[in-house]
Amino acid sequence: MNYSILDLAYVMKGDTFTQTFEKSALSIQLAEDLGYTRYWVSEHHNMANVISSATSILIGYLASKTKKIRVGSGGIMLPNHTTLSVAEQFGTLDAMYPNRIDLGLGRAPGTDALTAQRLRRGILDYNYPFEQHIEELELYFSIENAQSKVRALPGEGANVPLYMLGSSTDSAYLSAKLGLPYAFAGHFAPAQFFAAHKIYHENFQPSERLAKPYMLLCANFILADTVEEAHYLSKTMYQSFANIVTDHRKPIVSPEETSLENLSKEQLAVVQNMTAFSFVGDIGTVKSDLEQFLRPNPVDEIIVSTNIYNLQKKLHSYQLAAEVFNTK
DSSP states (O other), X not given: OEEEEEEOOBOBTTOOHHHHHHHHHHHHHHHHHHTOSEEEEOOOOSOTTBOOOSHHHHHHHHHHTOSSSEEEEEEEEGGGSOHHHHHHHHHHHHHXXXXXXXXXXXXXXXXXXXXXXXXXXXXXXXXOOHHHHHHHHHHHHSGGGGGSXXXXXXXXXXXXXXXXXXXXXXXXXXXXXXXXXXXXXTTTOOTTHHHHHHHHHHHOOOOSSOSSOOEEEEEEEEEOSSHHHHHHHHHHHHHHHHHHHTTOOOOBOOGGGOOGGGSOHHHHHHHHHXXXXXXXXXXXXXXHHHHHHHSSSOOSEEEEEOOOSSHHHHHHHHHHHHHHHHOO
């Protein structure tokens, strides 16, 4: 099974934006050395703790720091952009880093409603034609568009595989219909995974892009040398989700600075639901838990999301996770 990383460019308390990006560069370099398949960053806006907003620029920066690992978006929120601009940006990336760029697509705002309204110049289309715009994007990438009056240059003829991102049964149906690989956002919205898994596999229609279903699952992974240390480090992750629930947008804090005990029962329940797909522990514990989870719900690729305050501990977690996947 392939294994990859999702990096949200988390801003740790006390770090500058420059330091945050430098930490991402160190992370992807280690990921490449450890044999991870791909390294994705995700489009978010107006967040003090996540600075992957200029996603295609960050992808280019990370690709420049590596030689072979695939780099891409997990994902680009297509309603925030024109399909032509996305084709041009990712066509440019493909020309710079051939056969290494992925384009994962989502339709969520990636932010709050007011910020989404600004991004979309005041137009909030609640019946957004996602399928139509995916087809437009594919047309811009195709060589058949060479005679069109509007062309994506770079972009035309680019080898940029598309991935559907989602956390619902709607995205499962659409990715199955279009014959696209499907990446499920289990790291923060796991509730509909089991239904989406079944729908995607039962309804998949082979396409020129993909002959059979290919499903990726993103989940939280916090590993350490001991179970106790892993749970201690995970307090940072749980605090970041608590901040979402309580609408406190601030940088990520160390385990010592967390205040999870201040959550109400209702808030704690929401955090627990959001983080249900979290694998926390040492190598043996995580391997056992993951095997038990995947046995009735197999996927083709796991995407690791790791929110640990200390960089060296985070890199060590990536190393231990790679050992989990490489151990028979």
